[in-house]
Amino acid sequence: AQKVTQVQTEISVVEKEDVTLDCVYETRDTTYYLFWYKQPPSGELVFLIRRNSFDEQNEISGRYSWNFQKSTSSFNFTITASQVVDSAVYFCALSDPWGGNQFYFGTGTSLTVIP
Amino acid sequence: KAGVTQTPRYLIKTRGQQVTLSCSPISGHRSVSWYQQTPGQGLQFLFEYFSETQRNKGNFPGRFSGRQFSNSRSEMNVSTLELGDSALYLCASSYDGAEAFFGQGTRLTVV
Numbered sequence: 001a002q003k004v005t006q007v008q009t010e011i012s013v014v015e016k017e018d019v020t021l022d023c024v025y026e027t028r029d030t031t032y033y034l035f036w037y038k039q040p041p042s043g044e045l046v047f048l049i050r051r052n053s054f055d056e057q058n059e060i061s062g063r064y065s066w067n068f069q070k071s072t073s074s075f076n077f078t079i080t081a082s083q084v085v086d087s088a089v090y091f092c093a094l095s096d097p098w099g100g101n102q103f104y105f106g107t108g109t110s111l112t113v114i115p
Numbered sequence: 116k117a118g119v120t121q122t123p124r125y126l127i128k129t130r131g132q133q134v135t136l137s138c139s140p141i142s143g144h145r146s147v148s149w150y151q152q153t154p155g156q157g158l159q160f161l162f163e164y165f166s167e168t169q170r171n172k173g174n175f176p177g178r179f180s181g182r183q184f185s186n187s188r189s190e191m192n193v194s195t196l197e198l199g200d201s202a203l204y205l206c207a208s209s210y211d212g213a214e215a216f217f218g219q220g221t222r223l224t225v226v
Contacts, residue, residue, distance in 0.1 A: 035214075035215075037217070042219055043203055043205075043219050043220040043222070044217055044218065044219040044220065045205060045207075045217035046217075047214060047215070047216060047217075050214055091158065100146055100148065100163045100165060100170050100171050100209075101146050101147075101148035101163045101171075101207055101209050101215050102148065102160050102163060102171045102173070103148075103150075103158075103160065103207075103215065104160075105157060105158040106157075107157045108157065108158075
């Protein structure tokens with residue numbers, strides 16, 4: 001069974017601090033996709049990144065970076081020099097190539113960046 | 116390029132009524148999926164449509180149904196509404212199933 005766990009329910013940081021959001025997943029598939037989405041108060045889920053299971057290369061995009069480690073089934077997300085606009089709920093998700101758009105979401109981490 | 120459009124944004128319905136939500140995917144995307152988001156259960160997959168066929172279904176009662184039209188627009192219907200159906204309903208569209216782009220959702224309140 002597919003499962004995604006985000007143990008951090010809420011995180012508060014002061015602006016300009018770095019923050020890491022943890023994500024641990026479970027799957028029996030050897031091929032799968034991992035995602036991070038951001039949900040601001042408006043409700044829309046904003047796509048941040050997709051990783052497939054064969055690509056363990058870490059990725060950096062501006063102030064965002066992702067650390068994918070198959071050995072620990074983790075796909076962590078770091079925001080460097082956080083800003084107030086980063087305040088949102090962040091979801092980690094898992095899907096398999098045969099499941100279409102069936103995503104398995106974690107419960108989300110609510111990030112508050114304090115100015 | 117227009118994003119995923121969901122209508123209406125807000126709905127208030129009475130228990131026992133039925134409701135229809137609409138989703139227009141990104142142009143060229145043939146896959147549309149629906150999710151229910153509640154504080155207690157989080158984001159749960161309802162179903163997915165691809166080229167007018169239901170390709171995948173989550174664990175929801177038969178009161179929840181959907182369909183997809185030839186232009187890829189999708190509708191979701193909930194019959195005999197219950198208080199527990201109050202939720203944010205999100206629609207996602209995808210071209211190849213590897214990335215999903217979500218709409219802003221329809222917030223349904225059942226009273």
